[in-house]
Amino acid sequence: MTVKNFKTLFENRYFIEDSGAFIVEKSNILDALHVIKNRDNYTLLLDMTAVDYLKKDSSKARFAVIYILRHSDFSQILMLKVYLDATLTLPSVTSLFKSANWAEREIWDQYGIQFQNHPNLKRILNHKEFIGHPLCKDYPITQGQLCTKTDDLMDEMTPLLKSKGYENFEDLMFLNLGPAHPASHGTIRNFVALEGETIVSTVSEIGYLHRGFEKSCENHTYNQIIPYTDRLNYCSAILNNIAFAHTVEGMLGVEIPQRAQYIRVIIGELSRAIDHLVCLAAMLVDMGALTNYWYLYNPRESVYTLLSKLTGARLTNSYMRIGGVSRDFYEGFEEDLRYSLKDIQKGVGDTLKLIAHNRIFHDRTQNVGIIKKDEALNRGITGPNLRACGIAYDLRVAKPYYGYDTFDFNIPIGSTGDVYDRMMVRFEEIEQSIYIIKQAMKRIPKGDIMLNNHSIALPSKQSVYTSIEGVMNQFKLIYEGVKVPSKEYYDAIEGANGELGFFIVSDGSGTPYKVKVRPPCFYAMSALPSMIEGGMIADAVLSLGSLNIIAGELDR
Amino acid sequence: MAVGAEAIFGNSVITTKLDSAISWARESSMWPYVFGTACCAIEFMSVASSQYDISRFGAEVVRFSPRQADLMIVAGTISYKQAPVLKRIYDQMTEPKWVISAGACACSGGFYDNYTTVQGIDSIIPVDVYIAGCPPRPEAFLDALIKIQELQAKKESIIKDRVVKNFKGKLDDSKKL
Incomplete structure (x- = not known):
């Protein structure tokens, strides 16, 4: 170092x-x-x-x-x-x-x-009537606390407005954008003070979808956590699975078989593409361009069909296991994939035809919701949102894993860091993901999809049903979990929204001592007030959409 | 040229009960308010888009104003922090109103049996139809909608008040609110 x-x-x-x-x-x-x-x-x-x-x-x-x-x-x-x-x-x-x-x-x-000396040390995920601190080891996991009233947020808003020179607030109008608002893409609350239609200042409140991911992880074995990771960024569940499994495999010091790595690349890139699709589709709806929603959402349906054949679920796939992937490609997968990719390309093409040279689209998105390079880095923004500012940081290139260095692809970057750049970067990334998938499908080797290591991988069903060793092996792995040596470890992959990392503390047992996910959305969201202040409400809606905030990942 | 019912019946008169006529109108044009918080809301997007197409059942007019909606679809996890918001929006909806609880989290807390998740929204507001699944498939959403329509057609009457008077949720204690 x-x-x-x-x-x-x-x-x-x-x-x-x-x-x-x-x-x-x-x-x-x-x-x-x-x-x-x-x-x-x-x-x-x-x-x-x-x-x-x-x-x-x-x-x-x-x-x-x-x-x-x-x-x-x-x-x-x-x-x-x-x-x-x-x-x-x-x-x-x-x-x-x-x-x-x-x-x-x-x-x-x-x-x-x-x-x-923290400027505003108050609760962020739990509600304000909450007593105690839930991640302390002596806090019982099921002890819920009823919340009877929402926070009016004036304790944050008043000093903010005073610092901007407002003494009395009679001419201002206060408005809640969220937590139940169609453009909040989930449950995010932005409390704004308006002068006419211009936003004077904003306070964001998150935590409405806090589901206790980290506490739940401390009570489940490593493989049982994979379904929980699905529900972090549910638009690209598989990428979350990969990030978690990749980190645990790093702690175990093992490398998964070549074929499993290729499967992870292919399905991971497909997830990235459909994550971007849903972000772009929803954004265009916010802009009033409903037609594009159908163009971009329908290819997602075709990928759902493929994924449910492969993994058994449409949205929350739980496809990865510690040490590999749960199933190999089915017969006819290649053809289905080709069909889905064509669908995606057609949807993207049709949409771009409608918006790429569309004056209304340009006026709505260009020079709106700008984040500067330095500001973005300082706020910990990563992924497409950072690349739109002109910084070519992508973990697939900066620190390649699963042989990403052997694939030929580009990292699209923007120049101004506005809503337009963030959207166009995503459009281009879909193309690049498809390009990677096509290369990987040509080169994918035959072989195992799980590690051949009985302390990590589940035995085949054949051996479980016919031999006592198989039964014992299955029983131990299911009941006790994969034993991970005592460590403190951080690793990350490039998620659809940016650097998706896991920090895990293990104690040698089959259950992690602590799991902390590094959610890219969380840091992107903290930049929102600085992006929308001084702009119009309609622009604030677009700025929020363009950051692709997924509440499950934001609040965990 | 006339289309639909006019084409079939022309100038003739149909006799029916007011009850059935109103129920028929209600069931054919539900206006849903989607209280979408999490993964289930993404599946609702599929329900609304062309492949599953909720408009075949007359419920495509998704309103994000509770005052214009008569069917609340709670799609996603409800945390204790969210519960007062859910309650308030439910109260803002005009009667008669129906509630679908979509997905494991809304029905029972799902596998989030922990300090932050409400263990079933029926401890906050009354629920008419539950959908299982994590998340439920789009067909299940449509099935729930049909169940509500059946309820309207067969079991309910405009003369009877639909609101459950004796329902008391955890947040119904007026002193606390």
């Missing part, structure tokens, strides 16, 4: 843990992050999370906070870790990274760790 400056400047004031994380003292964390960001060029704060060691090994401290950063060359990551003392406080790093703002709020909400 190239953290020269940090090592020289912090000589004797840090040490490296087995996990590879750099441990620093609480008093040094701000300086350390400053050096790592500005001198060692780790400019992207990917994610922040905490671990409660109560039931593992709390000899050092009960809680630790972990910072995961990515280098500006986008290939290396660095983990920084701070053990907390009994006061459970830590200085906030929002002055260095804007992405830390919501991340720190989430840690406060879930673990009860306070961040000093």
